Structure formats: C-alpha cells, structure tokens
Amino acid sequence: MAELSEVILKRRSVRKYKKELIPREDIEEIIKLSVWAPSAINRQMWRFVVITEQSIKDQIAEAISKKLDEIPEVFGAENNKEVLDSIKWFSTFFKDAPAVIAVFYIPDEGKPWQKALDKGWTEKKVVDILYNQDLQSMGAVIQNILLIAEDMGYGTCWMTMPLVASKEIEKILGVDSSWKLAAFIPMGRPDEDPQAQPRLPLEEILKFV
Ligand SMILES: Cc1cc2nc3c(=O)[nH]c(=O)nc-3n(C[C@H](O)[C@H](O)[C@H](O)COP(=O)(O)O)c2cc1C
Numbered sequence: 103m104a105e106l107s108e109v110i111l112k113r114r115s116v117r118k119y120k121k122e123l124i125p126r127e128d129i130e131e132i133i134k135l136s137v138w139a140p141s142a143i144n145r146q147m148w149r150f151v152v153i154t155e156q157s158i159k160d161q162i163a164e165a166i167s168k169k170l171d172e173i174p175e176v177f178g179a180e181n182n183k184e185v186l187d188s189i190k191w192f193s194t195f196f197k198d199a200p201a202v203i204a205v206f207y208i209p210d211e212g213k214p215w216q217k218a219l220d221k222g223w224t225e226k227k228v229v230d231i232l233y234n235q236d237l238q239s240m241g242a243v244i245q246n247i248l249l250i251a252e253d254m255g256y257g258t259c260w261m262t263m264p265l266v267a268s269k270e271i272e273k274i275l276g277v278d279s280s281w282k283l284a285a286f287i288p289m290g291r292p293d294e295d296p297q298a299q300p301r302l303p304l305e306e307i308l309k310f311v
Pocket residue numbers: 113114115116117192193259260261262263264296298299
C-alpha cells in the first residue's frame with residue numbers, strides 16, 4: 103500500500119484502458135473500502151451497478167450520443183461536427199473500459215424538514231440543503247473509489263457527461279425508480295499516462311482569517 107499523499111498525487115483521469123478483465127473481487131474490495139466514506143446522517147444513499155457487458159455499454163453510449171445530438175449549441179458545436187464528435191468521445195469513451203461502475207444515489211425525501219417548511223422556510227432552501235448533503239456524500243464515496251482503484255493499479259475517470267441520458271440509463275440498467283444516476287466510473291489497467299492537469303496556486307484558493 104502506498105502513502106495516501108502518493109496515491110492522491112499519482113491519480114489522473116485515465117481515459118484509455120487495456121482490455122485485461124478486472125476480477126470481480128477487486129471491484130468488491132474497492133466498493134467495500136470506499137463506503138467507509140462519511141455520508142450525511144450516515145444515510146449511505148449510494149448504490150452501484152458494475153457494467154461489463156459490451157452490448158449494454160454500447161447501448162448506453164448510443165443513448166448518450168443521441169441526447170448530445172439534441173443540444174450541440176451547449177458546446178458551441180451547432181455547425182461543427184468535429185467539436186460535437188469530440189464532446190461525444192469525452193462522454194462515451196467508457197464503452198472501451200473493461201468495467202464501468204455506474205454510481206447512483208437515493209435522494210433524501212427529507213420528511214422531517216416539512217417542519218421547517220411549516221415555519222415558512224422556502225422549498226428551495228430545504229431542497230438546497232438536502233441536495234447538497236446527498237451531493238457531498240456522493241463526492242466522498244466517488245473520490246474514495248478513485249483513490250482505492252489507483253492504489254490497486256487501476257486507471258479511472260469520474261464522469262458526469264453520461265447524466266445527459268440519465269433517464270435512459272436508469273431504464274437500460276433496470277434500477278429501482280428511487281435510484282438516480284450520479285456518475286460513471288470506467289476503470290481498467292491504464293493504457294495511457296496522462297499529464298498532470300494544472301492546479302490553482304494556494305494563494306488563490308486559500309485564506310486564513
Ligand atoms: C464531477 C466530475 C465530472 C467529470 N466528468 C467528466 C466527463 O464526463 N468526461 C471526462 O472525460 N472527464 C470528466 N471529468 C474529469 C475531469 O475533466 C478531470 O478530473 C480534470 O480535468 C482534472 O484532471 P485529473 O483528474 O487528471 O486531475 C469529471 C470530473 C469530475 C470531478
């Protein structure tokens with residue numbers, strides 16, 4: 103096991119993977135450790151589906167491409183097939199990974215918060231709090247997955263572009279209607295060695311008062 107700081111510094115978003123299959127036990131080990139992440143009121147709202155079937159990956163990639171065709175303007179690609187194809191690639195390259203962890207969350211219905219609404223708090227404020235609790239808990243578990251996978255020699259990439267087709271993906275994977283897609287994490291032995299992306303200087307992001 104490497105030092106935590108080494109693992110953090112070594113991790114990159116890896117988007118090309120060797121074909122080598124990933125033993126199920128490795129994925130189980132990654133999930134088993136990653137769920138030691140904290141979660142708001144220990145709700146452990148995370149759920150995972152591991153996709154290895156090529157036909158399912160292809161079907162999902164197709165659904166994402168179709169969705170992106172509806173909104174080229176978002177990416178300034180309305181008259182530019184090259185740009186749109188590149189966006190599509192950054193949204194669908196997971197299909198060439200030996201395994202993809204589809205990460206879901208079960209949103210907090212927040213029934214006790216009705217009492218705050220009764221006292222005049224706006225629905226937006228309450229939803230903001232509940233959504234942030236879920237979102238931050240999910241970020242914690244996802245980052246754990248990336249770091250544990252890195253420590254085991256796997257490359258991964260945190261992906262949210264697949265969310266453009268979240269409804270279609272939830273249907274293809276046949277998950278419970280309470281599960282909402284949070285992210286995709288393709289993983290495999292790295293077949294590229296990406297350069298480190300720059301980080302902002304500390305002075306710009308840190309203040310002591
Ligand atoms: C919430 C989130 C969503 C992301 N979605 C995508 C994605 O859909 N496709 C992609 O290629 N990279 C995606 N990334 C990867 C980022 O582009 C990458 O983390 C960033 O450029 C920094 O590079 P590094 O991870 O190698 O340090 C995402 C990262 C995060 C945290």
